[in-house]
Amino acid sequence: MSLSKDLEKAIDDAVDGEHDALAKLSKDIHANPELRFEEHKAATWIAELLRARGFEVEHGLAGMSTALRAKRGNAKGPRVAILGEYDALPDIGHACGHNLIAMSAVGAFLAAAKVVDKAGGEVVFLGTPAEEGGGGKIKMIEAGVFDGLSAAMMFHPFDRDILAHPALASVWLAMTFHGAPAHGAAAPHDGKSALTACMDTFRLIDGQRVHFRDGVRVHGYITNGGQAVNIIPELAACEFSVRARTAPELARVRAIVERCAAGAAMASDVKVEIVARQGYRDMRNNMAMARRFGAHFERTSSGRKALETDERVGAGSTDMGDVSHVVPSIHPYLAIVDENEALCHQHRFAHAAGSDRGLKTAVDAAKALARTAVEVLTDDNLRRTVQEEWRASR
Numbered sequence: 263m264s265l266s267k268d269l270e271k272a273i274d275d276a277v278d279g280e281h282d283a284l285a286k287l288s289k290d291i292h293a294n295p296e297l298r299f300e301e302h303k304a305a306t307w308i309a310e311l312l313r314a315r316g317f318e319v320e321h322g323l324a325g326m327s328t329a330l331r332a333k334r335g336n337a338k339g340p341r342v343a344i345l346g347e348y349d350a351l352p353d354i355g356h357a358c359g360h361n362l363i364a365m366s367a368v369g370a371f372l373a374a375a376k377v378v379d380k381a382g383g384e385v386v387f388l389g390t391p392a393e394e395g396g397g398g399k400i401k402m403i404e405a406g407v408f409d410g411l412s413a414a415m416m417f418h419p420f421d422r423d424i425l426a427h428p429a430l431a432s433v434w435l436a437m438t439f440h441g442a443p444a445h446g447a448a449a450p451h452d453g454k455s456a457l458t459a460c461m462d463t464f465r466l467i468d469g470q471r472v473h474f475r476d477g478v479r480v481h482g483y484i485t486n487g488g489q490a491v492n493i494i495p496e497l498a499a500c501e502f503s504v505r506a507r508t509a510p511e512l513a514r515v516r517a518i519v520e521r522c523a524a525g526a527a528m529a530s531d532v533k534v535e536i537v538a539r540q541g542y543r544d545m546r547n548n549m550a551m552a553r554r555f556g557a558h559f560e561r562t563s564s565g566r567k568a569l570e571t572d573e574r575v576g577a578g579s580t581d582m583g584d585v586s587h588v589v590p591s592i593h594p595y596l597a598i599v600d601e602n603e604a605l606c607h608q609h610r611f612a613h614a615a616g617s618d619r620g621l622k623t624a625v626d627a628a629k630a631l632a633r634t635a636v637e638v639l640t641d642d643n644l645r646r647t648v649q650e651e652w653r654a655s656r
């Protein structure tokens with residue numbers, strides 16, 4: 263059974279009725295980029311809009327002042343969460359388009375909440391901070407925010423429409439090299455260069471790339487390159503992101519990267535200290551739900567037919583991956599630029615996130631998200647299929 267025409271129309275009308283408020287929210291967040299855990303303006307604007315529509319908003323969850331939750335409906339029935347992100351990137355602002363994610367999630371929640379009493383069950387809005395390296399959703403999982411949910415969903419801007427693109431499991435490795443300082447000209451023979459070991463780590467890792475499986479990504483940057491031009495660097499530091507399609511491959515490649523750092527340190531007779539930060543888990547896209555989203559999006563967008571995946575384009579990582587391991591989840595990507603015109607984390611993409619085209623896609627996404635959420639609430643068979651697929655994937 264698919265969604266009734268009445269419910270579809272009520273949802274689409276509700277999103278259209280909020281168009282100006284949603285556009286303003288997206289524009290304001292876009293014009294005021296805030297870094298992970300510091301999304302105070304964005305979280306306040308979202309909470310203000312929801313409160314103005316009569317919702318109680320919990321502000322501050324899982325120890326994060328910028329996490330939000332609002333609900334409507336009957337918590338004894340099935341419960342579906344729609345997730346918003348709103349953090350930006352250093353220097354390049356909203357180059358991941360999280361302002362559009364926030365806007366579409368708020369729009370979808372407002373629309374689904376309008377019909378939830380007819381649909382049965384509960385719809386939940388979750389404002390999830392710090393996707394860019396902070397893992398806000400992981401903190402919310404640990405705090406039990408996702409307990410008892412039947413499904414979770416969000417959309418992400420991209421350069422093409424893809425329903426179920428992979429996201430890579432990841433870990434961050436911070437490496438600090440400790441050498442011995444000496445005058446760079448008068449007594450270089452007395453020094454041990456931490457920077458040489460740091461740079462050798464990059465070269466050794468590059469040499470190992472022939473052994474990486476498809477989809478592996480290892481990329482880093484030097485965070486401390488020394489102290490002065492005339493001192494053999496006593497201290498140097500770098501950070502790597504290591505990513506792979508599966509947890510076992512991630513563990514294997516992480517061991518290679520750490521071995522390279524140890525080998526480089528040995529060559530320069532310096533010490534290396536490695537601190538690992540929890541990364542994100544791989545994304546387990548729920549195909550039953552992703553296909554329903556695709557069918558709805560085709561209609562809300564007047565005919566855009568999304569691919570299920572696209573091998574021609576690379577994958578990143580998201581803390582929605584962690585959510586997908588505890589609740590059946592979707593994270594479809596929708597185009598706000600032409601294919602290959604720009605991708606996330608580029609200046610051009612930041613511009614697109616503030617464009618009319620970006621806004622239009624996010625509005626269509628809001629309708630498709632709300633329709634999918636309400637369909638999961640109303641359709642017992644769909645819910646069962648979603649659950650069975652998720653259980654089988656574990």
Ligand SMILES: [Zn+2]
Nearest residue numbers: 358360393418
């Ligand atoms: Zn993003």
